[in-house]
Amino acid sequence: MxxxxxxxxxxxxxxxxxxxxxxxxxxxxxxxxxxxxxxxxKTSINPWQIFIDQFKSFIIYILLFAVVFSLLIGEYVDSVIILIILLVNAAIGFYQELSAHESLExxxxxxxxxxxxxxxxxxxxxxxxxxxxxxxxxxxxxxxxxxxxxxxxxxxxxxxxxxxxxxxxxxxxxxxxxxxxxxxxxxxxxxxxxxxxxxxxxxxxxxxxxxxxxxxxxxxxxxxAAEEQTPLQRRLDQFGKKLSFAIIIICLLVFALFFFKDFFNNGFSGDALLALVLIAISLAVAAVPTALPAVVTIALSVGVKRLLDKKALVRNLSSVETLGSCDVICTDKTGTLTASQMTVRYAWTADGETVLSGTGYSPEGELSGEPATELFRCGLLCNNASLQLEAGKWHITGDPTEAALLTSAAKAGVSDGRKRLAELPFSSERKLMTVLVGDKAEATSYSKGALTQLLRRCNRILLANDVQPLTDEWRERIEQQNADYASQALRVLAFAMKPQTGQASEQGLVFVGLQAMIDPPRPDVLESLLKTRQAGIRVIMITGDYGETAKAIGREIGIEGGAMSGEELTALDASGLKAALENGVNIFSRVAPEHKQRIVEALQQMGKTVAMTGDGVNDAPALKKANIGVAVGSGTEVAKEASDLVLLDDSFTHIVNAIEEGRGIYDNIQKSIMLLLSGNLGEVLIIFCAALFGINLPLTAVLLLWINMVTDGAPALAYSVDPYGTDIMLRRPKPREEGILPTSKLALLGVLGTVGSLLALTLFFQFGGNSPDADRLIYAQTMVFNFVVLYEVILTFVIRSSYQVPFFANRWVWAAALLSIALQALLMYTPLASVFKIVPLGWTDILALACAGALFAAASLIYQLVMRWQGDPDKIYS
CATH class of the missing domain: 2.70.150.10 (Calcium-transporting ATPase, cytoplasmic transduction domain A)
Incomplete structure (x- = not known):
């Protein structure tokens, strides 16, 4: 026991x-x-192990292979660039993870x-x-x-x-x-x-x-508590595995098709074999989205800076995206949904009810209804708390309930400077507190406490500033009013007074009235919860407070659904808890720390991405177990160290801001992947089709590497600071099982890659690409080479339009596009052209390229308009 x-x-x-x-x-x-x-x-952390862990990702593995391939074909600059990207990415991740192991300390x-x-x-x-x-x-x-x-x-x-x-x-x-x-x-x-x-x-x-x-x-x-892999980490890892297998299969097919074609036509040749190996390796390097790790890291870092401006401090980069993917927020009540400051809502006397506005300990608010001056005077004088204004904020010393009484008196403009002569302090047996104020000639006692204890000590009542007998009818009305307030989960105190001399007495009192108070919701919580509902996010309140109080706050702020106590939760096994959650239980009261963790685990087993907010020591395990832990600014250091995101103040609105930021960052990462894959897919399809149909190579190994360097990095990085679409908080959260790109985006990617490769092959044939003449082949390869660069520049703007981002909203995207065109012109019209085995193009050639580019842009936009007309299944509100 x-x-x-x-x-x-x-x-x-x-x-x-x-x-x-x-x-x-x-x-x-x-x-x-x-x-x-x-x-x-825990045992001490090994920094070297943390650093090595940064490279444990499939996408990193294939990029390391890309480094080896680049070295094999003599592209040392390309290999060095990839290595620098990987090391910078690992250094940022190492710093973030090393600073995250402080909760137990x-x-x-x-x-x-x-x-x-x-x-x-x-x-x-x-x-x-x-x-x-x-x-x-x-x-x-x-x-x-x-x-x-x-x-x-x-x-x-x-x-x-x-x-x-x-x-x-x-x-x-x-x-x-x-x-x-x-x-x-x-x-x-x-x-x-x-x-x-x-x-x-x-x-x-x-x-x-x-x-x-x-x-x-x-x-x-x-x-x-096991640390959960974030949705972004999981999706990128799955994406990397699928991409690497696809690249390996395509490169082997290209090699085999060209090898057998060359073998049957010309017999075995060592030089031809080497050339085929180089084209296969170059194709692999071109297909790998080299800039992806840097794009992800920079996009997350930009999000961290934006969130800091919005009063949210991120302790883990990938946590930013996780908030954007979450579909359930488990939130503490006290200090998160509520102000953690007791506030008097109603004052009741025999003359009627006074309603007080305002929240917290700030003496700002309006009073409506009957005046209750003597009632507020009771709360002011029978009080041992104090209120001080420091640095623009009101701070209390003493009991929060008594501080709330000081605030209500201040709102009513009641003050009293009489000296305290004696005090009968509160005791658990009496459940009363009494003070005697005034002087020896004329003194008054003021009492406060539980109604059941105080009312039986009263024989009179204050009515219209006159003392009258306390009848049974009045007693019933007072008890009914107390019951009405209690049913609203309000904390009720009763007040009485008695003019007297000598020692303070608690018999024969004059009943003055009731003050009903609550820890009220934060002013911005209603709007914030509405936004989460519009974003398709479920909010669950988990609190250690009493059930009636939790349900009352839930009703007031709009958290709907069933309620369950910690005792009821303890009686449930894992399947019973899942069933309760599936049946809409959204309020849990009188919970223990292990209950919070069980709730988070049950939600995760249901396939949910869970954000847990909290401020207390008791929240720490659940904060760590959740997909993302969110600690509020006034919370304990323990909660902050166990969390991924710390709100610099306690406003629930900042959680909504973080969700919006997370969704925006995820969009920007998606856009970058779309750009990288669409361009790479076009290049791979061009080479693959050439191999499949037995025609000459439209692009050489060195041209592939140049395209990869010029068109991938800068535009994809520019997406990191792209503004977000206007409908970002009107969509459903990303499904947990969804890959890094949803079906609609994969379809768009396929359309863009297919249209681009078809246009490139058309240009290749049109300009003599299948001619036995070597000069004609170089001319056709030059046209394809320039079109692919133009196609990928146009892709930058086509993809942004699919996310409903304003056309001129990001100057860095325009700068990246102009940089790609400038570098291409530098290559075409300088002696570098002979090194890359291409020829300068005339005005008619450039006009042909422009027409092909316009055709590609038109086809892409028509497809998007058709898809938009059919409607977006992820959208909750139009």
Whole structure:
């Protein structure tokens, strides 16, 4: 049986301790037995292994083969360029991954603090890592709990546990017996490591230290959580494998077809064999999208910069794209969907109801309805919190509930400078707090607390500034109003007063009214959630708070679907949880850290790409397990270190911005792949058709390598900074099983490559490419060579139009296109032409090329118009 369920005497016996604590010798023995009160970390990271891991990708393997091929045919510049691209890409990935292994170190830092402990009955301050089970520690308001503790005795103890349980207000704790098994958040006789005392003080017995604490269990979950491969990494890897097999097959076919043709016509020749080997290798080099790793890295890096401008810090480059692919966001409630600031919504008196606008602790807001000055005065004076404006933000000291009462009084313009004469502090038995203010001649007591406790101490009621008898009818109306507020998951406090002299009294009070408050949704959450729905993304709320509170917030912000508690979730196996998720359960309350991880795993098993947002220690395992973890700015360091994306403030809007950015980056990467593959496909088809039909080679090995160098890199890189299409947040998320290019884009790629290769072959035949005359063949090859360069320049703009990007929106695309044309002209009309075995072209030739280019552009645009007319199946809204 867990220690929270055992009587205190049995806990002392089980831990072989006493109220005076352990002696020094016993503490030292137990330290040797249990080890330090700190969290374990993984074995040290090997930087060399991280660097080597950057090359473990199929697309990288075929590029390394391309380097070898380039060296074989003497193209040293090409091989050096590819190697530089690969090394830069690996260096960026190495830096990102090395900085991502810090979650457990952050957890470890939480445990390194000082603690006041009783050793042989004497107070002693020790390093918290020296605490052992059986130690007795003393804690006061503001102290951080150093281990898991069983409370021995306490005074007005309230503990902030939101980092561990997600509960939005401090929890009352006391030395009590609990017989039944209850969730972590309801164990009122226990204190847990990494939580903080808000009010009161206590003496407590150390029940667990180090990795055995609840925090340690979370650390173990973080340590063992497998890191998911991002959709981009998975798709690029699959794409690389398929591409490499296709390239190998095509190159072998080309080699075989030309070899047998040459063998039957001329017999075996060593020079001819070498030429065939070179053309096959050149074709392989041309077919490999050399610039792809650089394009992906630069596109992601540009996205990182854009996100930083939008208050989101990316810790892992590939995480940017993952957010754009996610179809489920699992979000914490407190601090993420809500402001994590208690706010009074309603004030009720016998005269009527006052509605307060505004959120948080800023005293800005409007009041409508009946005035409730005396009610707000009660909340102002019966209060130990304080509000300060620092650097343009309101900060609180003390209990958040009391701070909310100060804010409501400020909104109502109520102030009172009377001196406090006495106080009856809040206690768990009375559930009341009373203060006496004024002077000896004329004083007034003000009380606040739970309605059930306060109402039975009242015999009068304040009505129209006049004190009248509190009748049974009034009692029923007050209790009904309290029930109405409670049904909306509002936290309700009752208030009373009594003019008196002498000591503060809590009998014969005058009932004043009720104040109902809640941790409200952030102002921008409604619009942000609407955008996620338009983008086809499901939002699931996962919180440690109570079910009614979670459902009330869900109703207010538009999270629809069923609700489930942590206790109900525990009773389900993996298939039962999947069934619940499939049936539309979107709100989970009173959850433990392992519950969050189970939910994420179940969604991933359903084929979902999951983003998990959170701010607390309890969110860390799920943040790491999710496809992408998103920590909010005010959250714990643990959550930030376990996440992939950190919002620099807590606005949910920045998650939507990140999703949009991720989708845009993915579009730009797709565009680059489309450009690289369309051009390469055209080149491969030209050579393959020549081999298949037994005609002369339209392009030589050196011409293929030049085309690859001039037309691939710069335009594809320019796509990295392309603006995004206007419909980007009106599409469904990318299906998990979809390849790097969807079917519609593959079809477009095939059309572009086929049309381009047909036009090239037409020019080849038209200008004497199949003639036995060597000069005619060089002339025809020159025409094809120039057309392929023009075709790939036109491709740059045709592909952008398929993503609905404005024609003149990116000056870098235009610069890249002009650079390709300029380099081609430099080659054609300088002595370099003889090196490449081509001839300068005249105006009529250039006109013929322009007509062929215009025909290609027209065919491509007509095809896109037809496809657009048929409709986009991925679009949710038109």
């Amino acid at each position: 867990e220690l929270y369920r055992q009587p205190l005497a049995e806990v002392f016996s089980a831990l072989d301790s006493s109220a005076g604590g352990l002696d020094a010798a016993t503490a030292e023995e137990r330290l040797q037995q249990f080890g330090f009160n700190q969290l374990e970390t 952050a957890l470890k830092k939480i445990s390194t603090l000082q603690a006041t402990v009783l050793r042989s009955g004497q107070r002693k301050v020790v390093d918290a890592k020296l605490l052992v089970p059986g130690d007795v520690v003393l804690l006061e308001a503001g102290d951080r709990v150093p281990a898991d503790l069983r409370i021995i005795e306490s005074v007005e103890l309230r503990v902030e546990e939101s980092a561990l349980t997600g509960e939005s207000v401090p929890v009352e704790k006391q030395a009590m017996n609990i017989d039944n098994e209850v969730p972590l958040g309801d164990r009122r006789n226990m204190l847990y490591s990494a939580t903080t005392l808000s009010t009161g003080n206590c003496r407590a017995l150390v029940a667990a230290t180090g990795m055995v604490t609840e925090l340690g269990k979370i650390a173990e979950l973080v340590k063992t």
